[in-house]
Amino acid sequence: xxxxxxxxxxxxxxxxxxxxxxxxxxxxxxxxxxxxxxxxxxxxxxxxxxxxxxxxxxxxxxxxxxxxxxxxxxxxxxxxxxxxxxxxxxxxxxxxxxxxxxxxxxxxxxxxxxxxxxxxxxxxxxxxxxxxxxxxxxxxxxxxxxxxxxxxxxxxxxxxxxxxxxxxxxxxxxxxxxxxxxxxxxxxxxxxxxxxxxxxxxxxxxxxxxxxxxxxxxx
Numbered sequence: 001x002x003x004x005x006x007x008x009x010x011x012x013x014x015x016x017x018x019x020x021x022x023x024x025x026x027x028x029x030x031x032x033x034x035x036x037x038x039x040x041x042x043x044x045x046x047x048x049x050x051x052x053x054x055x056x057x058x059x060x061x062x063x064x065x066x067x068x069x070x071x072x073x074x075x076x077x078x079x080x081x082x083x084x085x086x087x088x089x090x091x092x093x094x095x096x097x098x099x100x101x102x103x104x105x106x107x108x109x110x111x112x113x114x115x116x117x118x119x120x121x122x123x124x125x126x127x128x129x130x131x132x133x134x135x136x137x138x139x140x141x142x143x144x145x146x147x148x149x150x151x152x153x154x155x156x157x158x159x160x161x162x163x164x165x166x167x168x169x170x171x172x173x174x175x176x177x178x179x180x181x182x183x184x185x186x187x188x189x190x191x192x193x194x195x196x197x198x199x200x201x202x203x204x205x206x207x208x209x210x211x212x213x214x215x216x217x218x219x
Contacts, residue, residue: 036062042130050138081146087131088153109167118208133193
């Protein structure tokens with residue numbers, strides 16, 4: 001055998017594709033699974049309460065193994081915070097959209113207040129309205145940092161009400177102090193989650209009409 005015969009050249013190493021590597025199917029599904037967990041947790045926390053709901057319950061609701069939620073959330077408390085944060089961000093976006101559409105046709109503060117009230121009832125009592133009631137009645141289970149982040153979101157949501165109430169006060173339609181009026185209005189509207197039953201009670205439009213008559217009585 002001729003010892004001078006050289007070995008065949010090695011093939012070039014495969015080139016790395018440019019840009020970010022493609023996500024696996026499991027990685028692409030992470031966001032969907034996370035959202036499914038948040039929605040299921042919101043429903044269960046609303047119906048059963050935070051303390052009475054286990055991570056096993058939440059996992060079962062989305063077809064996961066009992067320990068799988070901890071891949072997405074470090075604890076049940078972190079999942080609770082995610083539910084509340086998701087609810088507040090969605091409420092802010094929904095309210096902004098409702099006001100934007102209304103302000104294209106009118107700037108009457110009485111009409112804008114009716115829009116805000118009707119939207120608030122929808123956030124509290126409409127389809128998929130599990131998120132904000134959980135925030136109203138389960139905040140005690142959050143830590144201080146989590147509560148602080150929600151306070152800022154709540155402030156952002158309520159900020160849209162202030163100029164409307166100030167305009168009503170300036171026009172003489174609202175006689176109460178604006179800040180106190182805002183707090184009392186939210187207190188009254190939010191309490192509806194304790195007693196409202198869509199099968200027995202009035203429609204959300206009826207509730208809005210009654211609230212407007214209560215908050216802005218005829219002169």
